Amino acid sequence: MPEITHKAFLFDATRCIDCRACMVACSVENKIEMDKTxxxxxxxxxxxxxxxxxxxxxxYHCMHCNEPDCLSACPxxxxxxxxxxxxxxxxxxCIGCRYCMNACPFGVPHFDYDKGLIEGxxxxxxxxxxxxxxKGLEPACVATCPTDALVYGERADLVxxxxxxxxxxxxxxxxxxxxxxxxxxxxxxxxxxxxxxELGLPDVGTRPVKDVSExxxxxxxxxxxxxxxxxxxxxxxxxxxxxxxxxxxxxxxDKQPAEVVK
Amino acid sequence: xxxxLNKRLRLSPLVVVLLAFMGIAIIVAIVRYxxxxxxxxxxxxxxxxxxxxSFDLYTGIAIxxxxxxxxSIVYIFELEQFRPLVRPTLLTGSLGYIMxxxxxxxxLGHPERIWHYFVYQNFSSFLLVIGLYVMAYSAIMAxxxxxxxxxxxxxxxxxxxxxxxxxxxxxVGAVISTLHQGALGALLLIQPAKLHPLWWTPILxxxxxxxxxxxxxxxxxxxxSLSSRFYERGLEIHLLEKLAGIxxxxxxxxxxxxxxQLSFAGDLKYLFTSGLMSVLFWTEILAGVVLPLVLFSFKKxxxxxxxxFFGATAVxxxxxxxxxxxxxxxxxxxxxLTYLPTFMSNVHYAPSLPEVAVSLGIFSAGILxxxxxxxxxxxxxxKEPHEEKS
Numbered sequence: 001m002p003e004i005t006h007k008a009f010l011f012d013a014t015r016c017i018d019c020r021a022c023m024v025a026c027s028v029e030n031k032i033e034m035d036k037t038x039x040x041x042x043x044x045x046x047x048x049x050x051x052x053x054x055x056x057x058x059x060y061h062c063m064h065c066n067e068p069d070c071l072s073a074c075p076x077x078x079x080x081x082x083x084x085x086x087x088x089x090x091x092x093x094c095i096g097c098r099y100c101m102n103a104c105p106f107g108v109p110h111f112d113y114d115k116g117l118i119e120g121x122x123x124x125x126x127x128x129x130x131x132x133x134x135k136g137l138e139p140a141c142v143a144t145c146p147t148d149a150l151v152y153g154e155r156a157d158l159v160x161x162x163x164x165x166x167x168x169x170x171x172x173x174x175x176x177x178x179x180x181x182x183x184x185x186x187x188x189x190x191x192x193x194x195x196x197x198e199l200g201l202p203d204v205g206t207r208p209v210k211d212v213s214e215x216x217x218x219x220x221x222x223x224x225x226x227x228x229x230x231x232x233x234x235x236x237x238x239x240x241x242x243x244x245x246x247x248x249x250x251x252x253x254d255k256q257p258a259e260v261v262k
Numbered sequence: 263x264x265x266x267l268n269k270r271l272r273l274s275p276l277v278v279v280l281l282a283f284m285g286i287a288i289i290v291a292i293v294r295y296x297x298x299x300x301x302x303x304x305x306x307x308x309x310x311x312x313x314x315x316s317f318d319l320y321t322g323i324a325i326x327x328x329x330x331x332x333x334s335i336v337y338i339f340e341l342e343q344f345r346p347l348v349r350p351t352l353l354t355g356s357l358g359y360i361m362x363x364x365x366x367x368x369x370l371g372h373p374e375r376i377w378h379y380f381v382y383q384n385f386s387s388f389l390l391v392i393g394l395y396v397m398a399y400s401a402i403m404a405x406x407x408x409x410x411x412x413x414x415x416x417x418x419x420x421x422x423x424x425x426x427x428x429x430x431x432x433x434v435g436a437v438i439s440t441l442h443q444g445a446l447g448a449l450l451l452i453q454p455a456k457l458h459p460l461w462w463t464p465i466l467x468x469x470x471x472x473x474x475x476x477x478x479x480x481x482x483x484x485x486x487s488l489s490s491r492f493y494e495r496g497l498e499i500h501l502l503e504k505l506a507g508i509x510x511x512x513x514x515x516x517x518x519x520x521x522x523q524l525s526f527a528g529d530l531k532y533l534f535t536s537g538l539m540s541v542l543f544w545t546e547i548l549a550g551v552v553l554p555l556v557l558f559s560f561k562k563x564x565x566x567x568x569x570x571f572f573g574a575t576a577v578x579x580x581x582x583x584x585x586x587x588x589x590x591x592x593x594x595x596x597x598x599l600t601y602l603p604t605f606m607s608n609v610h611y612a613p614s615l616p617e618v619a620v621s622l623g624i625f626s627a628g629i630l631x632x633x634x635x636x637x638x639x640x641x642x643x644x645k646e647p648h649e650e651k652s
Contacts (some may be wrong), residue, residue, distance in 0.1 A: 005518045073452055075390035076375075077380040093382050096371015098310035099389045102593075105455040110307040111371065113300025121371040122296055212464050213451040214386050220441065228437045234430060235338040242340055 005134055007085045008155035008187035009023060010162055011059055011143055013199065014068060014151035014172060018057040022141035024151060029129060029140035036110075038062075044198055056192065058199040059150065061141070062087065062108045062126035064187035065208065070125075073103035078123075085155065085187045086128035090184050096121055102160035105183060105204045120181045129189070155187055162191050184208035277633075280626035287623020290616040291368050299371070302616040306357070307593055313613035317621045318365030320357045320585035323396075323446060325578070328479030328485070329355025329403060330439035337432040344505075346498055349410055349481050350489065352408045356403045357628045359396060360399045360604040364624050366587060382588075383530060395442035410639050443474035450588055459529045459594035460536065466588070473550075473581055476481045476512045480554070480577035487571040499567065506564040506573065513577075515553040520596055543585050550580015 010090050023039045032038060040060040045056050067086045071079040078093040079100065083227050089109070100109045100123060115121035129139035137143065151158070162177040179186035183204045192199055204234040294302045305312050328351040333346050367373040379393050405424065412421035447470030464467070483502055489495065499576050524530050533541055554576045563569035590611075635641055 047608065069452060071388065072384075072386045074384055075393060077384040078377040078382075081296070093378060095375045095378050096372070097369075097389060098388070099449075101307065102456070103452040107308060109311045111299075111310060113298055113303075113305065115298045116294075116296045117372075117374070118296075119298075119350075123371075140499055143263075179561035200367040202455050209454050211451055212454065213448065215387065216448050216451055216464065216467060217386055217388065220391065220445075223444075224441055227440055228433065231334070231338055231436055235433060238338065238340050 003135075004154045005084055006155040006187070007128060007152070008064070008158050008189060009128075009150055009152045010158040010189045010191065011061075011063070012162075012165070013014065013056050013058060013190065013192040013194070015147045016057045016059060017147055017149070019146065021146060022059060023099070025144035026126070029132070030127070031039045032124075033069040036124070038124060042062055042196065042200060047194070047198075054194055056194045056199060058190075058192075058201075060140075060200075061106070062128070063106050063183070064126075064128055066182050066186065067104040067184040067208040068111060068211065069105065069183070069208060069210040070100035072214060073099045075099065082130065084133075086130055086133075087125075088127045088130060089123060089125055091120075091122040094122055096123070098123070103210065105202055105209050106120075124174050155189075158255050162189055165191060170183075181206040268394070269589070280630050281621070283626035284623045285631070286404055287620050287626075290619050290623075293616075294368060294620075299369075300621075301432065302614065304559050304614045304617065306611060308613035309590075311456075312590060312611055313617050314365050314369045314621060316590045317584045318362050318624065320446060320589050321582050322362040322365070323442065324474050324477045324581065324585055325481045325601030326355040326362075327439065327443055328482040328486075329406075329478075330399075330436045331475060331478040332482060333393065333406060334436045338436070344452065344501055346642075347486065347501060347505075348409070350485060351478075352407045353632060353635055353641055354481065354485055356400070356407055357631055358359065358638065359400045360529050360631075361628045362643055363400070364627075365621060372547060388398050388445050388451070392445050392449060393447075396446060399435060399438045399442060401432060402438065405431055406435065410641060413641050414483060425440055430517045434613060440471060444468070444471045448471055456593050456629055457588065458532075458536065459527070460524070460532050460539060461592050461620065463523050463527060463587045465558060469516070472512060472516045473584060476509060476516060476550075476577055477581045479509055479512065480574040480581075481568050481576035487567060487574065489636070489642075490567075493636065499532075499565065499570075502570055503561075503564045506558050506570055509558045509573070509577065513551045513558075514533060515548075515550050515557070520551075539592055542591055546580045546584040546587060549576055552576075553580070585607070629644040630644050 004167075018041060018043045023037050023041060026032065026039050027034075027037060029117055030038060038061075042058050042060065044056040044058065049078060064085055064087050066085075068079060069080055070089075071081060071087060074094075076093045076095055078090045080085060080090065081087050096110075096111070098111055099109070099231065101111065109123045110125070111123050112119075112121040115262070118135075129137075129141075132139055132143075136154040142150045145151075151161075153161075159177060159180055162180075165175045166175055166177070173194050173196060174192050176196070178190035179188055179193065190196070190201065195204065266443055291300050301315075303312065330350040331348050332344060335341050336348050367376075370376070372536075379390065379397075380629065384390055387513075387588060406428070409421040409424050412418070412424070434470065445466035447466035447468075449456055450466055484504060486498065486502055521530075524533070532540065533543070552571045555571040557563045557569065557576070560569075
């Protein structure tokens with residue numbers, strides 16, 4: 001296998017048979033507790049009128065955004081992004097504020113609400129199995145997928161592959177690769193035969209949701225300096241005027257003491 | 263006066279009730295630390311933040327803004343007549359910040375790691391700077407308030423020494439406070455896909471700052487009205503009247519900026535078509551902005567204790583609805599016009615009883631602390647600050 005420099009995976013909803021083997025493989029590989037999971041599989045059920053029925057299921061992973069919002073939001077830098085794409089989380093830094101969960105437009109990070117202080121409550125999310133990909137293996141979910149609904153590889157190749165599939169079957173697919181540009185581009189790419197909204201994917205636009213937040217953050221120091229200067233100026237000016245007024249009052253007092261005293 | 267206060271605070275029924283609320287909150291907190299946040303709250307993966315953030319963080323910090331407003335008026339603009347209001351508002355502000363920090367320690371998954379704020383800093387995160395602002399401004403309020411304690415201990419020299427540096431301290435405090443109030447709005451900027459378009463806008467920090475000014479002034483009016491009744495003090499009506507006179511201007515600017523922003527962004531279409539969201543929006547605008555704007559425009563209202571109290575309550579209630587809207591009610595509610603479905607759209611959240619009990623207990627502790635401070639410290643009687651003028 002040639003070396004992959006920008007790791008990504010592609011999900012094709014038309015190939016998914018809702019077997020949920022990926023969930024099991026993920027939990028085994030990453031030693032996730034029985035009642036928790038890093039992958040959700042949602043069946044959409046039957047839609048339409050006979051004989052034009054459609055059925056779809058969606059595998060939700062971390063999208064591994066090229067510009068991760070969780071990373072931008074985390075106050076203590078528990079998130080980091082590897083040069084080859086995967087967004088990973090360091091539980092030793094996490095303070096459990098859950099701002100990453102608010103920030104993520106895809107609702108990916110999830111929290112141990114059932115853990116006290118002693119067990120330790122942490123955020124968890126898909127990591128793209130760095131322990132496997134560093135050995136040249138595929139992520140556990142991809143390796144186990146029986147229908148190749150999930151495939152792993154170089155992001156640029158997968159984007160090309162996705163467009164090839166759409167061109168080969170233009171009637172089958174929605175003409176869009178979700179994740180190619182969404183939220184600044186993601187490393188989880190999705191092909192579907194039903195509208196992406198029906199798969200529960202948000203319409204986030206191509207601009208990363210953290211953009212405005214980071215731009216406004218850049219204004220912090222100018223605003224602080226500007227406002228500090230304005231207030232200091234006001235304080236000095238008011239003090240000066242008051243002193244002048246007091247002096248003037250003293251002078252009039254000196255000149256016409258009789259009138260002031262009454 | 264001292265005797266009257268002693269009588270009032272000696273385990274009156276009110277104090278017993280407040281202590282009971284505190285006890286319940288402590289028990290709930292112990293359960294939370296032992297078994298987890300899910301055991302006592304309805305917070306979930308779609309609503310990682312809920313009642314605690316809306317009430318303790320957003321409301322608590324907003325009502326604390328009176329401190330920086332009144333200190334700025336007295337120290338920066340040298341309007342000495344407002345000095346009697348400095349100590350009570352500083353006390354309210356300090357307690358508001360302390361209450362928020364305590365609530366946060368319950369809400370955080372790892373409160374014992376709060377020191378990570380100094381070691382692992384990610385300066386693209388508004389939550390980081392908000393934490394730093396809280397710590398910095400708490401320290402500044404402590405410096406501003408501690409002369410009161412020194413006065414009580416008769417350490418007049420030390421109190422006088424501190425007072426000499428009050429002006430720069432107040433300026434730095436006002437800057438940090440401004441940034442903090444704005445940053446609370448900016449905290450929500452990262453949710454353009456989740457927060458309803460009636461509220462999400464890049465100028466959220468500006469709106470937050472303007473409304474914090476209104477809330478701070480209203481809270482000062484509200485608190486003065488209540489304490490004058492409770493402690494049988496005269497109401498400083500001539501001061502409060504002047505203070506209330508600013509409100510129509512602040513609220514008018516808020517109204518202009520808010521509706522200007524909505525029309526500029528082309529979001530006016532949501533005003534009547536978003537169901538519950540439209541209702542919530544009009545609730546905060548009518549109760550918190552339009553009604554008090556009209557009321558406080560009349561001199562008669564500003565001069566009557568009842569009018570002041572009613573108007574201030576309207577501002578507070580309306581603006582608290584605003585803080586709840588932006589941080590909870592309007593989050594994850596897809597609008598029929600721009601349907602934003604996610605697999606969490608159908609997850610709902612309402613706080614559990616123990617969740618509310620935690621906030622109620624912390625709030626009760628705040629009221630008790632206010633009572634204790636007024637009892638033992640010269641909060642309402644300030645000596646003339648001779649040292650300062652020289």
